[in-house]
Amino acid sequence: MPENKKIGLHTLYQTDKTKAEKILLGASANRRGFLKSGAIAALGTLLGAPVVFGKNYPSGLIPAAWADSDLPFSLPGKNGGLVILNDRPINAETPPHLLDDKITPADLLFVRNNGIPPEAGSIDPQTWTLTVEGESAARSKTYTLADLKSKFKNYTYQLTLECGGNGRKEFNPPAKGNQWTTGAVGCPTWTGVRLKDVLNDVGVKNDAVYIGYYGKDTHLSGDTAKTVISRGVPMVKAMQDESLLAWQMNGADIPLLNGHPLRLVFGGWPASCSGKWLHKIVIRNRVHDGSKMTGQSYRVPCTPVAPGTKVPDEEMCIIETMPVKSLITFPKTGATIKRSQKLPIRGHAWAGDTSIKAVDYSIDFGATWQKCNLEAAANLNAWQHFSAQITFPQSGYYEVWARATDAAGTAQPMLLPGWNPRGYLNNACHRIAVKVQ
Numbered sequence: 001m002p003e004n005k006k007i008g009l010h011t012l013y014q015t016d017k018t019k020a021e022k023i024l025l026g027a028s029a030n031r032r033g034f035l036k037s038g039a040i041a042a043l044g045t046l047l048g049a050p051v052v053f054g055k056n057y058p059s060g061l062i063p064a065a066w067a068d069s070d071l072p073f074s075l076p077g078k079n080g081g082l083v084i085l086n087d088r089p090i091n092a093e094t095p096p097h098l099l100d101d102k103i104t105p106a107d108l109l110f111v112r113n114n115g116i117p118p119e120a121g122s123i124d125p126q127t128w129t130l131t132v133e134g135e136s137a138a139r140s141k142t143y144t145l146a147d148l149k150s151k152f153k154n155y156t157y158q159l160t161l162e163c164g165g166n167g168r169k170e171f172n173p174p175a176k177g178n179q180w181t182t183g184a185v186g187c188p189t190w191t192g193v194r195l196k197d198v199l200n201d202v203g204v205k206n207d208a209v210y211i212g213y214y215g216k217d218t219h220l221s222g223d224t225a226k227t228v229i230s231r232g233v234p235m236v237k238a239m240q241d242e243s244l245l246a247w248q249m250n251g252a253d254i255p256l257l258n259g260h261p262l263r264l265v266f267g268g269w270p271a272s273c274s275g276k277w278l279h280k281i282v283i284r285n286r287v288h289d290g291s292k293m294t295g296q297s298y299r300v301p302c303t304p305v306a307p308g309t310k311v312p313d314e315e316m317c318i319i320e321t322m323p324v325k326s327l328i329t330f331p332k333t334g335a336t337i338k339r340s341q342k343l344p345i346r347g348h349a350w351a352g353d354t355s356i357k358a359v360d361y362s363i364d365f366g367a368t369w370q371k372c373n374l375e376a377a378a379n380l381n382a383w384q385h386f387s388a389q390i391t392f393p394q395s396g397y398y399e400v401w402a403r404a405t406d407a408a409g410t411a412q413p414m415l416l417p418g419w420n421p422r423g424y425l426n427n428a429c430h431r432i433a434v435k436v437q
């Protein structure tokens with residue numbers, strides 16, 4: 001008898017995961033960040049046994065009964081194929097072959113949480129408000145969601161969100177944090193109002209430098225006085241046409257884990273700028289100094305350093321536009337084809353605030369490169385689709401590498417770019433394995 005069956009674990013795996021998800025993501029925590037007893041009791045019922053030390057159970061943690069099973073623990077509103085990197089806070093990335101759509105479906109957009117999202121039951125779009133204030137705001141003003149929708153013109157843009165730490169896993173010495181491989185990126189459409197229209201309605205003083213955001217998620221410690229994350233962007237990015245206060249993704253409510261009912265979307269910048277569960281924006285007369293804006297967070301050395309270097313805070317610069325990058329989304333790595341066949345490949349390329357002018361592929365580890373077909377972007381800050389048909393000279397093992405070049409002529413590095421202490425901005429070429437028989 002297999003070991004697992006002997007100890008009866010299979011029965012745990014068969015219990016109702018959907019109900020468990022509801023309990024875990026809808027449950028409130030006490031002051032110390034542990035699940036309240038009602039939720040623990042409900043979880044015990046599902047597991048078919050009481051959670052004996054339940055009073056120590058951290059809110060948001062997925063029981064190992066599900067987390068370690070082969071069955072995907074699907075997050076609410078998310079595809080079961082997402083890879084969960086961390087369950088408290090929830091961080092999940094999308095494997096490359098699941099990012100094949102030109103417009104990323106909502107259930108396939110990665111999730112990066114720094115804290116515990118607001119409880120589903122506590123979000124009422126009817127009463128949700130956004131307040132704009134700060135030293136450089138002419139006054140303080142509060143809008144309901146209905147105000148935003150009706151007072152300002154609505155816009156839809158396709159915008160790329162990529163976590164600044166996407167690709168962190170490859171850096172050596174390793175950087176702390178979620179070990180993202182390639183999947184902390186996606187490009188859905190977003191509907192909302194221009195941030196600049198709202199800022200102008202409030203009134204922006206001449207000395208405005210930066211905006212900062214505040215969301216309704218709670219700190220992992222359970223301390224409600226602590227801010228999870230409060231980042232922002234300089235006024236020029238805030239005032240860009242494509243910078244949105246969005247309430248829809250792909251024409252439907254934004255999934256809870258991606259910031260329902262309201263979030264900021266700054267395409268092409270580290271996604272950490274795009275505040276979720278947004279309820280307050282501050283217009284600052286200095287660089288915003290909220291949580292994860294200062295120190296070493298979302299910053300890289302202002303000038304390159306040798307791997308492993310300790311860099312003082314003053315020599316770290318805030319990441320703004322993201323670098324040129326691409327991803328092969330078809331075929332899935334490990335594809336096998338017949339010698340007589342051509343291999344179709346496709347994927348997407350993006351480059352922060354600029355466009356992609358070429359994508360090339362190589363089947364000889366970068367010695368020679370061939371052009372891919374490249375489509376135009378739907379709008380500024382949207383990724384561009386590429387494709388090609390590859391003929392292989394003989395049977396054997398190959399790697400297909402893709403390399404994008406942006407409008408300024410900057411191309412992706414074939415291997416790792418500059419090491420930095422927190423492991424940001426890895427835009428190395430993506431590669432897949434192909435066997436020709």
Ligand SMILES: Nc1nc2c(c(=O)[nH]1)N[C@H]1C(S)=C(S)[C@@H](COP(=O)(O)O)O[C@H]1N2
Nearest residue numbers: 110111112113114163215258271272275276
């Ligand atoms: N309120 C809030 N906003 C947030 C975060 C968060 O933890 N809380 N994480 C940020 C980071 S680091 C990233 S990469 C993106 C991830 O967006 P997504 O989860 O919708 O993919 O949200 C950003 N906005």
Ligand SMILES: [Mo]
Nearest residue numbers: 112163164272
């Ligand atoms: Mo991020």
